[in-house]
Amino acid sequence: MAEEEPIEIGFPMVAAYHGQSALAMAAIVYQAQRAAFALLSPQAVPARRDISIVSGHPGPGVRDAFEVITRAVTRGAYVVDRSLPDARFVAGHAISYSFRITLGERTVEMALRPGVLPGRFFELVFTRDRTTEQERELSALKRAVARDVLAKEPDTLFTMRVS
Template sequence: MNKHPSPNPELCILAEEGPLNIPFAAVQAYHGHGALAMLALTFQGLRGALVRLQNDGNPLPRSALSVISGHPGPGVRDAIECVTRAVTRGCYMVDRDLPAARYNKAADRSYSFQLRDATRSVHAILRPGVLPPEFFDLLGDPAPAAQQRHAELRRQIAAQVLAQTPESLYDYHVHAL
């Protein structure tokens, strides 16, 4: 598994013509700057989930993957799309009823996702406390000072998340389908 954090995390997936290494910087370039905290968290979650679905350490074909996310946000969607192309392929679904990791009392969402291939599923569940209470307190506050602080906080969280292992951020549960 991913035992040590990397200063420049990347993951590997099997694309049309072979293995494709995708660093976080590529995912951020695809997304932009908006939802950096969730982008980084989802990227790290995917790193851990992909490893758990691999056979003999071989990268998984992105064409074989589908995703159910409990969070409808753009950072989550864009990280998943950039890595798996599940949105474009019609293999991405948001299920706000996923019961795990419901940390935001003001919003109907789960901070978890399920990554599936033809035979197995990995449920990645964000651990409690990874996102600080201030993140949720500022979410949706229209005041300019709150928006500025939230943007700063999202950048800080992203940097912290990328310096950790996926296993320190998520609990993973693998199931046969």
């Protein structure tokens, strides 16, 4: 729910807002929000002003997907907490593929399931000084992951706890 009436935001709008640099993560967060709002507000369209986010992932695809749908970054209702304990898939990196989405008094804690992002994704993302060939491979992989994630039911991608 925007300021006065509901707005429908599909993934093409998220992708247009974000661009292509972190398309896989933008798709994952788009699906996370679909799953979270279905749990937190099954009977009504949630109001943006009532939503706050804690993200364990600092990336631009994550931030932009949350921002375009909830405006949480602009409203000061978005926090990155790299210490979240769940979905820590990359040893030696302070990054969690998990989120806490709060709507009013209820919160859903979400963690990306292992295997949603393939091992090669992490290898390429965390490779310094990628070659041109590796950049092309990573770009194609991001698009493939986004397609795969968007083709699945959102609740199959995450473990979720509501409190």
